Amino acid sequence: MFEGAGKAPALASTAVENLPTFDLGEFKLKKTKETASVCAFCGCGCGLIVYSDGQKVIHIEGDPDNPNNEGSMCCKGIALGEANTIVDAKRSRITNTRRLTEVLYRAPGSSSWEKKDWDWALSEIAKRIKKTRDETFEETDENGVRVNRTQAIAHLGSASVDNEENYIMHKMLRSIGVINMDHHARL
Ligand code: SF4
Numbered sequence: 093m094f095e096g097a098g099k100a101p102a103l104a105s106t107a108v109e110n111l112p113t114f115d116l117g118e119f120k121l122k123k124t125k126e127t128a129s130v131c132a133f134c135g136c137g138c139g140l141i142v143y144s145d146g147q148k149v150i151h152i153e154g155d156p157d158n159p160n161n162e163g164s165m166c167c168k169g170i171a172l173g174e175a176n177t178i179v180d181a182k183r184s185r186i187t188n189t190r191r192l193t194e195v196l197y198r199a200p201g202s203s204s205w206e207k208k209d210w211d212w213a214l215s216e217i218a219k220r221i222k223k224t225r226d227e228t229f230e231e232t233d234e235n236g237v238r239v240n241r242t243q244a245i246a247h248l249g250s251a252s253v254d255n256e257e258n259y260i261m262h263k264m265l266r267s268i269g270v271i272n273m274d275h276h277a278r279l
Contacts, residue, residue, distance in 0.1 A: 124150050131169040134251045139167050148187065149155050149173050221245065246272035
């Protein structure tokens, strides 16, 4: 046993004793509404219970009745409740004021962000995809084999989209010759 190993539990227990007490179990049962949901961060589809006060999320935890995860969740899923809210100095959850709610655009070479509307952003994305695709499209490879592809565009998918949306996305990407596709849950 290394020197001082026996002291660590005493120190840890002192630190825990000094924390402000808060009975989350009692609070969530008496003051919140439970909604069963599914974590959308990867394809495992872990079940979770969302506790809310009617306005904002108070707490999220794994659903013990869900056969996929039987109550457990990975660190990514358990942080789901932080996506919209942050914990302030009084340890209460407030809407995260740094969350972006509108399109911000930084032009090439610029150091400042401009507010744009979605119509502008979507047509700009479409224009740039078409231009890149047209400029880099390869009908055949170096051996003369037909490939009909562009290697200048890559697509990163999302676990937050469902099968039907993924199907449409794949069709669209394949139709313009995109072959580099991956998924954020693998990163
Ligand atoms: S990200 Fe984690 S908690 Fe969410 S579905 Fe995947 S394994 Fe489950």
